[in-house]
Amino acid sequence: MRTLHLKVLRDAVHAKGQLTAILVLVACGVSVFVMLRSMHGYLRGGQERYYREYAFGDVFAHVTRAPLSLEPRVAAVEGVAAVYPRLVEDVLLDVPGLAEPATGRLVSLPDAGEPPLNRLALREGGLPSSGRRDQVVLSVAFARANGLRVGDRLGAILNGRLESLTVVGTALSPEFIYEISGYGQIFPDNRRFGALWMSRSAMETAFEMEGAFDDLVVDLSPGASEAGVIAALDRLLDPYGNAGAYGRDLHVSHEFLEGEIDETTITASFFPAVFLVVTAFLLHSTLLRIVRMEREQIGLMKAFGITPPALALHYLQLALIPVVLGSLVGAGLGLWMAEAMAVVYAQFFQFPEVGFTPDPGVVGVGLGIAMLTGVTGALGAAMSVTRLHPAVAMAPPAPPVFREGPLERTRLWRALSAEGRIIVRNLSRTRLKSLSTVAGIGLSLGILGALFSMFDAIDTIARVQFDGVQREDVAVYFHQTRSGNAEDALARMPGVLAVEPFRTVAVRFSHGPREERSVILGLDVDTKLRRMVDARSVVHRPTPDGVVLGALLARKLDAEPGDRVRMEVVEGRRRVHDVRVAGVIDELMGGGGYMEKAALHRMLGEGPTASGAWLRIDEAADAAVYEALKHSPSVAGIQVRELTIRGFRETIEQSFAIALGSTLVLGMALVMAIVYNQTRISLSERGRELASLRVLGFDRREVARMLLGEQAILVAAALPLGVLLGWFLTWLVIQRFESDLFSMPVVVTASTYVRAIAVVVVSAVLSGLLVRRRLDRLDLIAVLKTRE
Amino acid sequence: MQAPLEFRPPAVPARPVFRARALTKVYVMGEVEVRALEPTDLDLWAEEMVVVLGPSGSGKSTLLNILGGLDVPTSGHVVFHDHDLSAADEAELTRFRREHVGFVFQFFNLLPSLTAAENVRLVTEIAERPMDPLEALGLVGLSERVDHFPAQLSGGEQQRVAIARAIAKRPDVLLCDEPTGSLDYETGKIVLDVLERVNRETGTLTVIVTHNAAIGALGDRILRLRDGRIVREERNAVRASPADIEW
Incomplete structure (x- = not known):
């Protein structure tokens, strides 16, 4: 059998172009699988270990102020294993080297010992001493982004007073894996938002x-x-300004991490599946052609007494060479990319361990799937060898049979040149192969188009959000709602050109059996700095009679314009209102409800109050504005529009560059693999015919055109x-992407598809040129003397 | 851009269609030199039927390939009317084949995806003043089978389609390489009959290359080749009819 093995190797070298194309596809499929499954395992494993070791909570609640004496009653609720009451306050920070104020989420630590839940993973230094309100632990990402080290100092406004804090340590926490403020942020901005920890006794005094x-x-x-626990907690906490207890599924850090892990699962199945299906199809057609060309040899070997199973195995081995090599290359590539991805993830997700260790299980499954695909693709052709009778095998194959199709009685057909008829008849004779090729190329275009459309969608979000919705320069959020003259103080700051106060109020909507926590934003009818703009850039206005719901919220509540929804205000006297849905706005970011501000005040039974304000400032005087804001006791956080836009673009560029590059390559x-292999097979099947045409006086270009x-x-x-597939995939991906924070529009622009089509056409042309070189070397004399 | 070639056959056949002088062909295969054609002189005239006879390896196919513009000689000259084929590049040879040569092959080399009429039309579409494809098929006696695909035709019928395809462009020369080589006796005679008639009725210079000595009787001239040389040239005072020959 050793000589047969030698033949396998020689045959492989002979068909190296086609086998290389298959190898590349297998490598692509396996590498994507190994990379994404590894990432999945890495994220999931990291998350589970982290949550377990650092006791990440299951249910969370925030109130205005509740007595510690409530703790035993919470602990007594059925299903509660542990309770950890603590203090969490947002404060403005004056970070050295940062012009604008940053927002810190200050979290209390027990004066002695570790917190029972949501523990810290201390990376540097130590914990703050009991009662020291000048000592804090910083989140690692915030410290790193601002170049702060143990011993450095930063300013903070604690309950209205600017105080100097010393960094005594840096730490990670399972509740800040994805560290965002929630003030309209989607991506972490580690320079301007971060967590800090201080001893409980110090925070008690300060606040x-x-x-x-x-x-x-x-x-x-x-x-x-x-x-059940959430309902019980709500009952206990409602008298204390409960914003509504919630589970992990609504915890912002957890939600983002889950979203990412989910996404790797889907992509890890979808991409490799596409590649492996195409691989199986190409292996099938390539091997079938090789077997047809080697009919005589097969007959000869059978005549020599080599058994049919041995022969089938022989051809199976040939097909599996590119599969095995491709999987090994793919596995190596996948692990290498996984390691690179782990570094990228570490910028978004703050885990204690960044190190990535390859998972042999994932690699094994990847190799197994590839082998299975290879065998599936090759089996049909390999088995056809066993059915070939030696005597039949050594005779030339019957000529391909062509028949007149229904198309040929049309007028169009009569106008077609002989050249055109050859093309049409060849396509219709190998209908299944043609359809598979169309499907494969269509899928490639779909994938490219869908990816490019993501950029269009993001561009649209940025345009609608930053040109249409957020027109302020700075958004200021107050600690508590302030009545009356809050905006006057802001308006008096040097450099502030205009102030528009807004009112937000946390509510619980219910409609029939459905219930959703949300926020109502009260806006002036003639608001200029913050507008309600839908996905089509249409500007909506808040109405005095009823609430306008974001489309996502409306869907969750199953509410339509004209319906009445129940709205429980989750603050103050917790009044319940029955309001009319005045409209539904299909917005891209946000997702709460809107009311006219005066109407909201009336409903809440309050005079003019503000939860924050939007500012327009004199660009030349921004430093003065920031300085004044840093010293404003009422301000809990600010958002600078320019910086948000820049952060948004940078994050998109960084994270999508990898996706763009890899999808383009894939x-x-x-x-290329599809077009190259199919063309090579056609060339091999029709080489004699094309050479005859050359003899008859057709030039190279004409013959190339026919092939x-x-x-x-x-x-x-x-x-x-x-x-069409691209549009569908875009829609599918966008369904997946939709979250409480933002939704993506399905944007299909001509220029996007022109670009995607260009990539497909260029790839096809490159493959065509590779084959054309062979076409130019056709042996014209041989065809006169040989039969197929 | 290259200048269009002009091959204008002279009004009076005062000069041969092909004139070959000191033609040689040496194939270098690895370290071995194969002398396929020793220095050969040859003239072929319009309206002639020439049969080139010889065993395999005698150089007859090499000669045909050079005359048909599929190959160039290693040394010497072959001139078609006024045009030196030995100096022509590939594009010029393609053009020469396209405009002036009709080929008939041993294995027919029809396009399986085209019907009989379409196989002929394929060539008439690129020729300057072709016959109607149906007329050409009529000349070979296949008027009834024009819409059949090659797989639906017998070997003899396929070869007659190939002949119709070769003559439809009104070539200056019809080159036939073992045209009966893969046909049975009876069918072979039918095909030879068609070739003889085409030569007689259209006056196309016809060269038949074969190892079948019996076919020599059909030619105006017989060239016998051995070891790359023309060892003998014979003239038939009267051409035999295909019906009269036997092998």
Whole structure:
């Protein structure tokens, strides 16, 4: 059998072009699988370990102020395993080297020992001493982004007073894996938002919270009903300004991490599946052609007494060479990319361990799937060898049979040149192969189009959000709602040109059996700095009679314009109102409800009050404005529009560059492999015919047109299919992306698809040129003397 | 851009269609030199039927390939009317084949995806003053089978389609390489009959290359080749009819 092995190797070298194309596809599929499954395991494993070791809570609640004496009653709730009441306050920070104020989320630590839940993973230094209100631990990401080290100092406004804090340590926490403020942020901005930890006694004094808590972390006992505990907590906490207890699914850091992990699962199945299906198809057609060309040899070997199973195995081995090599290359590449991705993830997600260790299980599964695909693709052709009778095998194959189709009685057909008829008849004779090719190329275009559309969607979000909605220069958020003259103080600051106060109020909507926590934003009818703009850039106005709901919220509530919804105000006297849905706005970011500000005040039974304000400032005087804001006791956080836009763009560029690059490579590889192999097979099947044409006086270009024209028609036929698939994939991806914070529009622009089509066409042309070189070397004399 | 070639056959056949002088062909295969054609002189005239006879390896196919513009000689000259084929580049040879040569092959080399009429039309579409494809098929006696695909035709019928395809462009020379080589006796005779008639009725210079000595009787001239040389040239005072020959 050793000689047969030698033949396998020689045959492989002979068909190296086609086998290389298959190798590339397998490598792409396996590498994406290994990378994404590794990332999945890395994130999931990291998350589980981290949550377990650092006791991440299961249910969370925030209140205005509740007595610590409530703790035993919470602990007594059925299903509660542990309760940790604590203090959490947002404060403005004056960070050295940062012009604008940053926002710190100050979290209390027990004066002795570690917190029972949401523990810290200390990275540097130590914990603050009991009662020292000048000592804090900083989140690692915030410290790193601002170049702060243990011993450095920064300013903070604690309950109205600017104080100097010393960094005594840096730490990570399972509740800040994805560290965002929630003030309209989607991506972490580690320079301007971060967590800080201070001793409880120090915070009690600073915020006058002795014997009280405003934040609660609860751990559930195994098998406990989360919904039951949440309902019980709400009943207990409602008298204390409860914003509504919630589970991990609404915890912003957890939600983002879950979203990312989910996404790797889907992508890890979708991309490799596409590649492996195309691989199986190409292996099938390539091997079938090789077997047909080696009919005589097969007959000869059978005549020598080599058994059919041994022969089938022989051809299976040939097919598996590129599969095995491709999987090994893919596995190596996948692990290498996974390591690189782990570094990227570490910038977004703050985990204690950044190190990535390859998972042999993932690699094994990847190799296994590839082998299975290879065998599936090759089996049909390999088995056809066993059915070939030696005597039949050594005779030339019957000529391909062509028949007149229904098309040939049309007027169009009569106008077609002989050249055109050859192309059409060849395509229709190998209908399944043609359709598979169209499907494969269409899918490639779809993937490229969908990816490019993501950029359009993001551009649209940025345009609508930053040009249409957020027109302020600075958004200021107050600690508590302030009545009357809050905006006057802001308006008096040097450099402030205009102030528009706004009112937000946390509410619980219910409509029939559905219930949602949300926020109502009260806006002036003639608001200029913050507008309600939908996905089509149409500006809406708040109405005095009723609430306008964001589309996502409306969907969750199953509410339509004209319906009445129940609205429980989650602050003050917790009044319940029955309001009319005045409209639904299909917005991209946000997702709460809107009312006219005066109407909101009336409903809440209050005079003019503000939760914050939007400012327009004199660009030349921004430093003065920031300086004044840093010293404003009422301000809990600010958001600078310019910086938000810059952060948004930078994050998109960084994180999407990888996706763009890899999808481009994958899409091109798919198209090139398909077109190259199909053209090579056609060339091999029709080489004699094409050489005859050359003898008859057709020049190289004409002959190339006959061969490549077939592929060109298939590519052209794949384009409309690809555009449809692209639209569908975009829609599918966007459904997945939709979250409480933002939704993405399905944007399909001509220029996007022109670019995607260009990539497909260029790839196809490159493959065509590779084959054309062979076409130019056709042996004209041999065809006169040989039969196929 | 290259200048269009002009191959204008003279009004009076005062000069041969092909004039070959000191033609040689040496194939270098690895370290071995194969002398396929020793210095050969040859003239071929319009309206002639020439049969080139010889065993395999005698150089007859090499000669045909050079005359047909599929190959160039290693040394010497072959001139078609006024045009030196030995100096022509690939594009010029392609053009020469396209405009002036009709080929008939041993294995027919029809396009399986085209019907009989379409196989002929394929060539008439690129020719300057072709016959109607149906007329050409009529000349070979296939008027009834024009819409059949090659797979639906017998070997003899396929070869007649190939002949119709070769003559439809009104070539200056019809080159036939073992045209009966893969046909049975009866069918072979039918095909030879068609070739003989085409030569007689259209006056196209016809060169038949074969190892079948019996076919020599059909030619105006017989060239016998051995070891790359023309060892003998014979003239038939009267051309035999295909019906009269046997092998």
